[in-house]
Amino acid sequence: MTPSRWSDLDRPPLNEAALRRAVVGSPLWASLDVVDATGSTNSDLAARAAAGAPEGTVLVAEEQTSGRGRLDRRWSAPPRSGLFFSVVLRPGEAGAFGKPVPVHRWGWLPLLAGVATATALSRAAGVDTSLKWPNDLLLTVGGEERKAGGILAERTGETGVVVGIGLNVSLSDDELPVPTAASLALAGAATTDRDPLLRAVLRSLADWYEAWRTAGGDPDASRLRQTYAAGCATLGRDVRAELPGGRDLSGTAVGVDDDGRLVISGPEGEQAVGAGDVVHLRPSA
Template sequence: MMPSDDSGSGPQGSGPHRWNDLERPPLNATGLRRALVREGALWTSLDVVTSTGSTNSDLAGRAAELGEGAVLIAEEQTKGRGRLDRTWSAPARSGLFFSVYLEPGEDVPVERWGWLPLLTGVAVATAVSRTAGVDTALKWPNDLLITVAGEERKAGGILAERVGDGVVIGIGLNVSLRADELPVPAAASLALAGAVSTDRDPLLRAVLRSVEQRYVDWRAADGDPAVSGLQEAYAAGCSTLGRMVRAELPGGHALTGEAVAVDGDGRLVLATAEGLQHPVGAGDVVHLRPST
């Protein structure tokens, strides 16, 4: 069962702790629907819940009923999930935690669906840069990096899961977390990066509009990442390229080399010291510091 909508624009009609942090007001679900859910648009429904375990799990359970374009946002996630079974936690209303459901359909070959999390990464990075005034970069495959005190740190992540005839894509973005609230030292938030605004409503609208534009263009090109411009855009914003990295592969293996390209299947291509090129389609990539 989907948690009940608890997203009015005032202090009434919600729990007694709704305004316990005035610096972190709740999202205005009515305004978001008015701006995003309209005739002919990609987004067909939008719900905001006070708290849930995982928006990805909740939306996956109702994807068939809601159909393409459903958006589920949580003010707080208690069991948020990242890639490789990692957890994602943050204080209530300190970020954007939401999932969307997309059905590329028969027009897009299934083998190209793997571009969806990369597409989402490009869209999120573009929207954050324009709306929050923060420089962004992508770490392959789908981490959002921002610079804090001269150091690249992770401020967001994306998790895509195949569900029935489509894909549920979860997005987590740290917006107003303070230094003492970060889950790990390598994390960051837009506030810590000096964002011009940490108002989540316009930021969420910008992100969803950016995802819609990228998705519509990609789907119109039958999912071809080159024709749609997605492959070029991802490469331009990917800070992994040109770096020495270590790819920790499934099964406990590791591969070290220079990240030289993202191929047509969205895989990261590593050039090793032996002069060979290896495409990496899954695993965890670590950016290695240049030797001095």
């Protein structure tokens, strides 16, 4: 008898029907599909968005074979070992949450997704999750900060953004792509059941997105900036920003500006960084 690809009882498949019942029909989520495997949920959903997929379309994959991160980095993980999903948001359109959000505020979307994911995991999994600007989800394993997930926001068309979230859930030490990675299991999470974890993240994302949209994208009126700063492991630390074009900027990360850019105070004063790779140069206090 040929073994079923779902025969790993430690990693059961997501319950698509139950997930739809739990989240679809809310003010934000319009549809939810779960696929066995795909190259990248962001790429697939970007194509759907270009064809007119509405705001609130959700695509979840049990396995990503060509997952993409910032700076076009590639990664993959064993089937059903994590949460790999993308959503369509259309902040450039008027809708249930009010007027369109100005484009210069859209830089807050990956930060918003980070806040939503971190707060959801704190409640649902009982783990403290911190954020590395702009889009890394950090967990503490063995007293060390390690990356357990990431967020990728990509603009699609004039009004839309596809936001992808990848989170390691049940990976063991020998399955980690690099020694500095982590998973919820390794961080001692209270649960690694992906169904309630995904529901919690989607509900939190909907709540934060509604608050941000209702406030016209204002990070202070929506309390997004305050909440992000409280959970951001980058602020207050010495950092090196590796910028496009091969230029580096070193200094102390002192804040996040109105457009979601990291403000670094260095020898030449304060400068805002909107793109690049940020390296933490000293431990968090």
